Amino acid sequence: MAKIAASLICGFLGAGKTSLLNYILNSSADLSDTVVMVNDFGAINVDAELLISAEQKTIALSNGCLCCSVEDDLIGQLLLLSQSKPRPKRLLIETSGIADPNRVLHCFNYPQLQPHYYIDAVLTLVDIEQFNDLERDSRQLAEAQLCAADILVLNKIDLIGAEQIEDFLGQWRFPSSRVIQTQWGRVAAELIFDLGHDPSKDKPQQRAPAFSRGHWQRPGPIEGAKLQQALSQLPAEVYRVKGWVQLHGREGEALVLQQVGQRLQILSDHSPQAAPGRGNQLVFIGAEGVDMPQLLERFERGLV
Numbered sequence: 001m002a003k004i005a006a007s008l009i010c011g012f013l014g015a016g017k018t019s020l021l022n023y024i025l026n027s028s029a030d031l032s033d034t035v036v037m038v039n040d041f042g043a044i045n046v047d048a049e050l051l052i053s054a055e056q057k058t059i060a061l062s063n064g065c066l067c068c069s070v071e072d073d074l075i076g077q078l079l080l081l082s083q084s085k086p087r088p089k090r091l092l093i094e095t096s097g098i099a100d101p102n103r104v105l106h107c108f109n110y111p112q113l114q115p116h117y118y119i120d121a122v123l124t125l126v127d128i129e130q131f132n133d134l135e136r137d138s139r140q141l142a143e144a145q146l147c148a149a150d151i152l153v154l155n156k157i158d159l160i161g162a163e164q165i166e167d168f169l170g171q172w173r174f175p176s177s178r179v180i181q182t183q184w185g186r187v188a189a190e191l192i193f194d195l196g197h198d199p200s201k202d203k204p205q206q207r208a209p210a211f212s213r214g215h216w217q218r219p220g221p222i223e224g225a226k227l228q229q230a231l232s233q234l235p236a237e238v239y240r241v242k243g244w245v246q247l248h249g250r251e252g253e254a255l256v257l258q259q260v261g262q263r264l265q266i267l268s269d270h271s272p273q274a275a276p277g278r279g280n281q282l283v284f285i286g287a288e289g290v291d292m293p294q295l296l297e298r299f300e301r302g303l304v
Contacts, residue, residue, distance in 0.1 A: 003118045003267065004082065005258075006091040007192050008104060011125030012134065012142045013097030016155040020125060020185030021094050027189055033089035035081060037074075074107050082116035091117070092192070100141060101148040118267060121192055121240075121260040124149035125185070128168045129159050143172075150261035151178045151191065151239055158183045178239045178261045190285060191239050191260075211239070214284040214292030221248045222280060222303055224266075230302030231259055237290050243282035244269065257282065 009017050021038070025031065081091065095101055101122060108117050124145045134142050146152065152173070157165060165181065173179060180187060188211060224247045231241060241259040245266065256269040284292065284299075 001087075002089070002269075004088060004091050004116060005120035006093065006108065006117050007121045007123070008101055008119070008148075009092065009094045009123050009125070009192075010099070010101040010145045010148065011097065011153075011155075012127070012131070012138070012145060014130060015097065015125035015127045016185040017094050017097070017125055018185075020123075020153070020155075020187055021092070023185050023187070024092075024189045024192060031090070031189070033086075035088045035091050037077065037091065037093045074104065075110060075113065078107065078113055078117065082113070090120070098141065100144050102144060105148065118258075118265055119263065120258060121263070122148050122150045123153055123187070123192060124151075125153045125155045126168075127156050128154060128164060129156060131168065146172055149177065150263045151180060153185075153187055154179060154181045155185055156183055157181045178236055180239070212286050212288055212290045212292050214286075214290075214296050215282070216284065216296045216299060217279065217281045218300075218303075219279040221246045221251050223248055226303050228264065230299050231264055232262070233302060234284075234299070235286075235290070235295070238284055238286040238295070240285040241282055242285075243280070244278055245280045245282070246278070254278075 009020060011017050018038075021036070025036070078091075081088065093104065095104055101124070105119060105122070107113065108119060126142075126146070131142060154165065154168070169179065180191070191211070222245065227245065227247070234241070239260070241257065243257055245255050245257045247253075247255060247266075254269040255266050258265045258267070284295065286292070286295075
């Protein structure tokens with residue numbers, strides 16, 4: 001049975017997580033197999049009420065933030081979801097602004113959950129305008145949210161100048177981190193999880209930042225170590241790599257590859273499209289200015 005792809009949207013209070021979630025849910029992307037867990041701090045789940053999409057199933061976790069105080073609640077909900085029929089393909093969690101995403105990620109390591117889920121992507125939104133004003137515990141929490149990110153989303157860039165953005169990146173950007181700059185939480189759904197659809201058909205209400213795409217294919221098995229090395233050397237402007245691979249020593253197995261930022265996973269493919277003999281087919285998604293032909297040529301050389 002195929003595992004459920006879980007994606008997290010994180011960020012401190014007011015960073016724009018609900019705006020991003022609404023943007024994704026109200027694009028024309030097919031999210032019919034997606035379940036959303038949304039949570040806010042307090043007895044009334046305000047964020048759940050702000051969601052304006054009625055197409056997806058929504059689970060509102062109870063009694064506070066998605067952290068240690070509701071860990072049992074989260075684990076219980078994840079177990080129920082994994083046993084539901086029909087079983088969803090994707091899970092999207094919007095964590096509370098005062099939640100440490102590492103607590104949420106830890107839940108997926110529980111033995112009873114590992115067979116059912118894998119982490120597809122962790123996005124952390126940042127409101128640069130208010131980030132430097134955070135103090136003490138709030139600052140430490142916001143920094144923990146930054147450290148957990150596969151992709152860092154700098155939101156509300158229309159409210160600040162280029163110099164302030166550069167100062168922030170110079171201070172907080174990790175060498176391998178992927179960064180998207182946007183406003184109003186506009187991030188393409190394909191960068192958050194694998195939709196298995198043609199994104200050119202998506203027509204969001206508001207335009208997301210443009211990105212480039214490249215397709216690479218090669219027949220026959222390849223060396224797993226060389227593949228991982230080539231993927232690790234991709235520039236930071238490449239946000240996501242996804243597709244199928246055939247590896248030496250596992251020729252009879254259909255494998256699906258997912259990389260978001262530096263998070264790389266190669267899993268057995270149990271989907272209807274699984275075909276062990278299909279060779280290697282990967283899609284690369286990056287920033288608008290990436291020279292994809294040149295990048296794919298370097299990638300190919302790295303496998304020799």
